[in-house]
Each structure stands twice: as structure tokens, then as C-alpha cells.
Amino acid sequence: MQPSTTASVQPLVVFGPPSLLYDFGVQHPLTPRRFGPGIELLEALGADRFMPPPEVSEAELRRVHDPAYISSVRMLSEYPDAGPMLGFSAWGDDPPFSGMHEAAAAVAGGSLAAMERILAGDACHAFHPGGGLHHAMPERASGFCIYNDVALAVARARDAGHRVLYVDLDVHHGDGVETIFWDDPQVLTISFHETGRALFPGTGFVSDCGAPNARGTAVNVPLEPGTSDVSWLAAVELVVPALAAAYQPTILVTQHGSDTHLFDPLAHLRVTTLAMARAAALLHRVAHQYAEGRWLATGGGGYDVYRVVPRVWALVWLTQAHRDLPLETPPEWRARWSGEAARFDQAPPPLMLLDPPELAAPEPESLVERNRQTAEAALACALRAIEESTAA
Ligand SMILES: [Zn+2]
Ligand SMILES: [Zn+2]
Structure with missing residues (x-):
């Protein structure tokens, strides 16, 4: 079934006061300040x-994390400065x-609760802007x-019996999710x-495509620096x-x-919101075509807090x-947040939701060609493995 363009639906959005607690400090690039302009734009x-x-x-966290690691997080959450004394490396x-454990457990709980609402049929589409912490490993x-x-x-x-497709559009390789599955x-x-x-993280090459008993179920498309909308x-x-x-x-x-x-x-x-919107629309069609619309979207990285992040969240929500x-x-909205942007020495929220086409500079032909070969190789590797596994 294709998504209806006429009937408007209200996606479930995961956000509340606990979302603001995930905060590594004022100098850290991943700042909860993004929720102000981001959530207000959605509203x-x-x-x-x-x-x-x-x-x-904690029992739920153990689905993906080692108990010893969870204990370390709890300990450092209580005594954040005692890491070296407690024998933890930097x-x-x-x-x-x-409060790091509670803050991180709320992010995890947000995505889990949204998934449970989807599994229960209470929500078809859900969006967790503060989620998408895809680098976390089972043990670190x-x-x-x-x-x-x-x-x-x-x-x-998966534990409810679903076949899950996970698509990661963040500029960094989704190494934690890939490792876990x-x-x-x-x-x-x-x-x-x-x-x-x-x-960072220096991984995610085409030839990395899953363990022997799950060949083709990890797919990596590593793109060249400078890649823009077209490729x-x-x-x-x-x-x-x-x-x-x-x-x-x-x-x-x-x-x-x-x-x-x-701008990140x-x-x-060098991707713009034009291509990101097209990608979101494509994923939306996939959700309806194969999964009866069941779709959990998460935010993830993004460090241009006023100019970029809110617009990307908006186009996911609008889709x-x-x-x-x-x-x-x-x-x-622009008037309200441009002052704070200036105070933090950041570019203000822009006029246009979708970037003008000329913002994405034309890509050199050689780069387009390299990216095309990469994508074709990644696809071929996965398709071959999927065919072999269904034939076996
Ligand atoms: Zn839909
Ligand atoms: Zn990232």
C-alpha cells in the first residue's frame, strides 16, 4: 500500500523533560540546546x-549491553570524576x-517505548529526535x-518476530548497530x-557484509568526502x-x-535538506509497501544546531x-531562535525549509563514478548473499 497523500496523520514524537538530561557539558558538540529550536519547529x-x-x-538494556558495562555506567553516573580512581580508562x-545512566536510559527507553507503541498498533509512524545513538557498543x-x-x-x-530493516543515514558509520546484529x-x-x-569511526567498508550465518544482512555504502546531493x-x-x-x-x-x-x-x-527530504520520502514508501507503515525514525548526529538540525527533524516529521x-x-520561529544562535556563535535559522538547489555544488564526475561503483558493489554483495541464503 502506498502512503496516502490526503489523509494527514499525527506521528508519535518522543520528547519530554528527560530528553534534556543527556548532556556532556556546555563545550560538547552534542548539545540538548538542539531540542529548543527543533521541537518548537515541529510544534x-x-x-x-x-x-x-x-x-x-536494566533487564531491557541487557538485550544489547553487557551487564558489566551497565554497572560501569551506573558507577560513573554516580561518581563522574572518580573514573581513574575506580580503574576506568578515559x-x-x-x-x-x-546522572549519565538515567539520561542515557531515558534515550534508550524513548526508542523502546516508541517501538512498543508501534508493535501494539497504537502508532504507525513514530519519531524520536533525541534517539539514534548508533555508536554505542555492547561493552563500551x-x-x-x-x-x-x-x-x-x-x-x-526482532524478538516480537519481525524482520527488521535498519537504514542509517548519519554521516558516521552505524557501527554499534551493525556490530550488535x-x-x-x-x-x-x-x-x-x-x-x-x-x-570516525573508521569502519564500514563494502566488504563488511555480515557474519557467515548472516551474510548480506550488514550493508555498507562508504561515500567519498565531498559527496553531495546527486550521488x-x-x-x-x-x-x-x-x-x-x-x-x-x-x-x-x-x-x-x-x-x-x-554546513555540519x-x-x-555536502548533502542538503533537498536530498534528505527525498530520502525520507523513499523510506516512507518502503514502510508502507512492505511493513504496513510500521516505521520508527530517530534523529542522530547533527551539530549545526539552529540552521540544520531543526529543519531535518521537520522534514522527517512532515513526511x-x-x-x-x-x-x-x-x-x-526564526525570530525566536536567531538571538540564541548568535549568543552561541552559530548561524541563525534559515528562511527556506528546503535548501536552494545551487547550495549543493556540482560533484566532480570522478567522485560520482566512485560513489556509483561503491553503491553497486554493496548492493551486489548483499543481493548475492540473500539469494544464496534463500536458496540454501
Ligand atoms: Zn505513512
Ligand atoms: Zn554522526
């Missing part, structure tokens, strides 16, 4: 179905903070991610990201529909990190709400 566009994220139980990009924190909320939601759906034939993970040759979207359009057709998922989970955007300060892709994208952002 200005008409979002009114919010669910605060509940704290997840946590690098993930500095422990007071990584890349601003303490607990892997998306993996937890995926595991919950590496040998799981019931979960297909597809990650589009800037190549690990140029960017990014071409890769998504080549790989996702073909693999959805081959794999026949019954539920869709996605991660929409806005750090692919050309932490990475080197889930079956709404046309307005040309412009609401003037009151």
Missing part, C-alpha cells in the same frame, strides 16, 4: 502528539556526567553514545556514511528499494543524522505526518 508545524521518554529497565568523547561507550537506543528498539521488534539474519542493517578512510541520493535510491524487495522487511527503523549536511562542522559530506513540505520556515 509550529502542527506536531501535538508527544510522549516523554520513560527510563528503560572515555574520550563521552565524558561521564552526573563510543562517539557520544552511551546506550544504543536504536539497537534496543530493533532487538525488541552482525550475525543476526533477522535484522538487515544498511549504513550510508562518509568513508572510514576519512572519518548521495543515487546511492540511497539504488540500494534501499532493491534490498527491501529482496529482504521483505516487516518493520522499518531509521536514523536521520543531519551531520551529512554541508564535524564531517565532510511521517503525510504533509507537503512548506517552502519557508515559520517567521516567529
Whole structure:
């Protein structure tokens, strides 16, 4: 069934006071300040179905995390400065903070609760902007991610008997989710990201396509630095529909990190909201075509807090709400947040929801060609493995 364009629906949005607690400190790039402009833009566009994220139980966290790691997080959450004394090595990009366990457990709980609402049939589409902490590993924190909320939601759906398609559009490889489901034939993970040759976490190459008993259920499309709308979207359009057709998922989970955007300060892709909106629409069609609309979308990375992140959240929400994208952002919203943006030395919220086409510079032919070969190789590798496994 195709998504209806006339009937408007209210997607469930996971957000509430606990969302603001996930905070590594004022200097850290992943800032809860993004919720102010982000959530207010959704509200200005008409979002009114919010669910605060509940704290997840430790038993649920153990679906994807080692008990010893959860204990370490709890300990550092209580004594954030005592890491060296307690024998914990430095946590690098993930500095422990007071209440870290509760904050991370709320992010995880948000994605899990949204998934449960979808499984129960209370919601068809759900969006968790604060979710998408895709780097967290079973036994360690990584890349601003303490607990892997998306993996937890995926595991919950899998345990309910679903075939899960996970699509990761963040500029960084979705390594934590991939690792957790590496040998799981019931979960297909597809990650589009800037190549690990140029960017954290340095993994996610075409040849990495799943454990021997789950070949083809991890798919990696590493793209060249400088990749812009044309070849990014071409890769998504080549790989996702073909693999959805081959794999026949019954539920869709996605991660929409806005750090692919050309304004993002932490990475080197040059994607704009034009291509991101097309990708969201494509994923929406996949959800309806294969999964009766069951779709949990999450936010993820994104460090241009006023100019980029809110618009990416808005286009995901508008897509889930079956709404046309307005040309412009609401003037009151822009006025309200441009002052705070200036105070934090950030660019203000822009006039246009969708970036002008000329913002994405034309890509060199050689780059387009390399990306095309990468996407074709990733697809071929996965299709071959899926065919072999269904023939066996
Ligand atoms: Zn829909
Ligand atoms: Zn990222």
C-alpha cells in the first residue's frame, strides 16, 4: 500500500523533560540546546502528539549491553570524576556526567517505548529526535553514545518476530548497530556514511557484509568526502528499494543524522535538506509497501544546531505526518531562535525549509563514478548473499 497523500496523520514524537538530561557539558558538540529550536519547529508545524521518554529497565538494556558495562555506567553516573580512581580508562568523547545512566536510559527507553507503541498498533509512524545513538557498543561507550537506543528498539521488534530493516543515514558509520546484529539474519542493517578512510569511526567498508550465518544482512555504502546531493541520493535510491524487495522487511527503523549536511562542522559530506527530504520520502514508501507503515525514525548526529538540525527533524516529521513540505520556515520561529544562535556563535535559522538547489555544488564526475561503483558493489554483495541464503 502506498502512503496516502490526503489523509494527514499525527506521528508519535518522543520528547519530554528527560530528553534534556543527556548532556556532556556546555563545550560538547552534542548539545540538548538542539531540542529548543527543533521541537518548537515541529510544534509550529502542527506536531501535538508527544510522549516523554520513560527510563528503560536494566533487564531491557541487557538485550544489547553487557551487564558489566551497565554497572560501569551506573558507577560513573554516580561518581563522574572518580573514573581513574575506580580503574576506568578515559572515555574520550563521552565524558561521564552526573546522572549519565538515567539520561542515557531515558534515550534508550524513548526508542523502546516508541517501538512498543508501534508493535501494539497504537502508532504507525513514530519519531524520536533525541534517539539514534548508533555508536554505542555492547561493552563500551563510543562517539557520544552511551546506550544504543536504536539497537534496543530493533532487538525488541526482532524478538516480537519481525524482520527488521535498519537504514542509517548519519554521516558516521552505524557501527554499534551493525556490530550488535552482525550475525543476526533477522535484522538487515544498511549504513550510508562518509568513508572510514576519512572519518570516525573508521569502519564500514563494502566488504563488511555480515557474519557467515548472516551474510548480506550488514550493508555498507562508504561515500567519498565531498559527496553531495546527486550521488548521495543515487546511492540511497539504488540500494534501499532493491534490498527491501529482496529482504521483505516487516518493520522499518531509521536514523536521520543531519551531520551529512554541508554546513555540519564535524564531517565532510555536502548533502542538503533537498536530498534528505527525498530520502525520507523513499523510506516512507518502503514502510508502507512492505511493513504496513510500521516505521520508527530517530534523529542522530547533527551539530549545526539552529540552521540544520531543526529543519531535518521537520522534514522527517512532515513526511511521517503525510504533509507537503512548506517552502519557508515559520517567521516567529526564526525570530525566536536567531538571538540564541548568535549568543552561541552559530548561524541563525534559515528562511527556506528546503535548501536552494545551487547550495549543493556540482560533484566532480570522478567522485560520482566512485560513489556509483561503491553503491553497486554493496548492493551486489548483499543481493548475492540473500539469494544464496534463500536458496540454501
Ligand atoms: Zn505513512
Ligand atoms: Zn554522526
